[in-house]
Amino acid sequence: MSTTVETSRNGVDTVQLFGTLDAIKGDPSLARFQFRARNRWIDGAHNQTRIRDFYAANQEDASRAQEFVLDAGEPAILLGKDTGPNPAEYLLHALAACLTTSLVYVAAARGVHLTEVESLLEGDMDVQGALGLSDEYRNGFERIRVSFRVEGDAPEEKLREIVARAEQRSAVFDMVTSGVPVTLDVATAG
């Protein structure tokens, strides 16, 4: 018999994963991160965000070969020209992506091979709030429903535990469900 030590699972380098956890346990200052987004209005509902630099592990991270460019827009019924997903749809994507990544990392750490992870997110909104027509409705989604389909080489109970742990540790799930303090500064020019 031979034993093979897996160094990667679900596309996650588990040696690096446990090494990162150990490094942070040894020096918690490595865990301080700052992420950034730079947005510029183009025209109407079209605006664009550039993302590249961030701070991590006590320095500016310079590992990204290029910046990411994201276009936002609105569909015709919301007075846009479909130059991109709208901001509320981007929030659903952020939530889906974070839950999925958390789930994949947790499974990798716990020795579970995943074969498929899919999700559908739905957010319900009455736009009388955001349009300023009624104070009976909030501006954002009243609720978000997330439906996951997860397949892997573990019993249902273990797969459900992994999803529950991902929900418990997802950065965006935390922010979307509990809220974040936001400060807003404005500089103007006529």
Added chain:
Amino acid sequence: MSTTVETSRNGVDTVQLFGTLDAIKGDPSLARFQFRARNRWIDGAHNQTRIRDFYAANQEDASRAQEFVLDAGEPAILLGKDTGPNPAEYLLHALAACLTTSLVYVAAARGVHLTEVESLLEGDMDVQGALGLSDEYRNGFERIRVSFRVEGDAPEEKLREIVARAEQRSAVFDMVTSGVPVTLDVATAG
């Protein structure tokens, strides 16, 4: 002297804008929207969201000519291969895009021509939370700072009023600052 009635301002069709507001006042059921995102895991920190269909004005909206595809990822230090912005960065983008669009629409409605709108968003996070290493830190950003630069043909006071109104009515600002109830269903297969 001649007077010209503007039908578009800041790239926003103001005739359609006020027409939409009047239509919803006449029939508030038109204001019910549902937005959706469909995510699929690819490998490691790489997952992809498809966005197209949504519900609005008492029907499925079929106006979008094509779907939007968004790739998420993580940088090397967070065990990914930079296949896209990470989920927390997407959340910053969603917030920037929504505040900017709200600001542009409010300015259009109030007769203000904007010439430039830029913003920088910064989110601070200690990843000991999301990595499950410490319960002293939350999973998401502790705080988000938004710095806007707004130029237009109005006095500073009016530009600041427009930003304040946008903050008050932005769907994503509402969700990110106050939180949204999220339900999560899971179907599994071994």
